[in-house]
Amino acid sequence: MTDMTWLQSTSINLISILIVLTFVGSVIQGFFRGGSGSAKHLLSMLVEAVIVILSMFIAWKGVQWVSPVIQTWLKGQNLQIPTVEISMLKQAYYTAMTSIRDFPLLRFGVLFLLGYMIVKQLLNLLINPLLGSWLANRDPYRERSNSFISSVSGGVIGSVAGLARALILIAVLFIYVTLFPHSLITPYIESSQMYQKGAKEVISPFTGDFIADKVPVFTRAVEQEFTNILQRKYEVLDAKIPGNIADTAKEVTASGKTDEEKAKLLYKWVGSRIKYDWNKVTLYEEKRIWKEQTPEDTFNTREGVCIDYSRLYAQMARSIGLDVKVVTGLGYDGQGSYGPHAWNEVYLKESDRWVPLDSTWVASGGNWFNPPNFDQTHVKDA
Incomplete structure (x- = not known):
């Protein structure tokens, strides 16, 4: 009896429940916020999504240019692993620096993460004050907290946010299923009718064959590079x-x-x-x-x-x-x-x-x- 048997034996699928709760929670949140508050929240969420996507794009393009420059610079530093006993701090330094120099995926990942954080911070500093000022001036009337119309409109706007969040959750599950088709929880995820509907009608048509064809290849490359990084640890440790x-x-x-x-x-x-x-x-x-x-x-x-x-x-x-x-x-x-x-x-x-x-x-x-x-x-x- 596998660890997932107790889940599969139940008639209620927890994945479906999680997707529904994600949507319903956003609707309830919007209802209590009211129309104006929900609109502001949705706009803020959309702006945040734009900032994230823009930051990733800029970081991606920037790293494509910076990565070979960093590699060339590191090669010029003559980072030879010492053949004498060195401290743990120096071991970590040589392992990290030579790995970044020699392993392209690791180097790209480190530079992309740093670039993304820097660009996102700069965009937040630039856009958020402007957005806050604009929102402050876009409230021509004050809604009462008990306004029925305000609550209903807030719920409608919350449903839009909830749909977006549910689709993001389904996309994450879709990537997991693609990466780990033989895991214990994969059949359980795929048995969810809510997941099937979102994956088949929205995620799959949107991504085409990219995730199914490209992501597993990329994952294998990451696994191989991770193995090489572990190997580098022993090279440094036993250099003498x-x-x-x-x-x-x-x-x-x-x-x-x-x-x-x-x-x-x-x-x-x-x-x-x-x-x-x-x-x-x-x-x-x-x-x-x-x-x-x-x-x-x-x-x-x-x-x-x-x-x-x-x-x-x-x-x-x-x-x-x-x-x-x-x-x-x-x-x-x-x-x-x-x-x-x-x-x-x-x-x-x-x-x-x-x-x-x-x-x-x-x-x-x-x-x-x-x-x-x-x-x-x-x-x-x-």
């Missing part, structure tokens, strides 16, 4: 490569002629030399105490868990010139479920491709260096 780790990596891969041969030699060495630290797992599961350790700690103690294997492998691989990533996600536990896990991806120049490997699972037997169907037992974080 101790001499004993570098020497060992060089010795282990001495017989390797290609990137693939070197990567496999390191995979076998880490997987066979490091012992899985079950005590560390027990300490976390029973007492919620996480024993943080560096790759050098793992190398010296010869013990660790999956993230420790992966960070040590990455550091050894980088010391001999390989491009490598630390990947986090879920790993199959062999008992029908998945649990938190970490592994690596290494770039092979001779074949121009990234391949996955899992040195933690070497001891369990089998080949975990780029085997077929690797993604069936390993699911990346997104």
